[in-house]
Amino acid sequence: MRCPSCGYLESKVVDSRPSEDGTSIRRRRECLKCQRRFTTYERLGDNPLVIVKVDGSSEAYDRNKLFRGLLIACAKRPISKEQVDDLIDSIETELRNTSRTEIRSKELGEMALKRLAKLDDVAYVRFASVYKDFQNIEEFAEALEELR
Numbered sequence: 001m002r003c004p005s006c007g008y009l010e011s012k013v014v015d016s017r018p019s020e021d022g023t024s025i026r027r028r029r030e031c032l033k034c035q036r037r038f039t040t041y042e043r044l045g046d047n048p049l050v051i052v053k054v055d056g057s058s059e060a061y062d063r064n065k066l067f068r069g070l071l072i073a074c075a076k077r078p079i080s081k082e083q084v085d086d087l088i089d090s091i092e093t094e095l096r097n098t099s100r101t102e103i104r105s106k107e108l109g110e111m112a113l114k115r116l117a118k119l120d121d122v123a124y125v126r127f128a129s130v131y132k133d134f135q136n137i138e139e140f141a142e143a144l145e146e147l148r
């Protein structure tokens with residue numbers, strides 16, 4: 001969302017609520033550069049997030065896919081589905097607040113890892129091994145080291 005005052009592209013959402021008819025969301029935003037506040041109306045589903053993969057191809061963001069990936073990483077760990085849901089909510093909120101419409105898959109993985117690290121070491125390493133695409137045992141050991 002471009003700031004109407006200075007043209008800067010990044011803003012944060014300070015308030016968000018559905019419009020009267022429920023077909024769009026009214027957002028109060030604050031420009032990260034000049035702090036001017038402005039209002040936007042976004043139609044629901046108008047701004048699908050696009051994931052850009054390592055090979056350069058892209059696909060629509062799929063919450064269920066991320067959810068499944070995280071559930072696999074969290075299998076048999078003391079993490080509830082609600083915690084995984086909260087984790088994804090937190091990622092989606094961060095993305096919305098920066099008005100991102102595109103994100104590299106690695107970047108999305110990092111965002112999930114940052115949050116997993118606070119929840120469970122084992123789930124973190126499992127997820128990291130998929131997202132970071134470890135080439136050898138040294139890289140894997142380094143990721144473990146980062147947890148300390």
Ligand SMILES: [Zn+2]
Nearest residue numbers: 003006031034
């Ligand atoms: Zn501005």
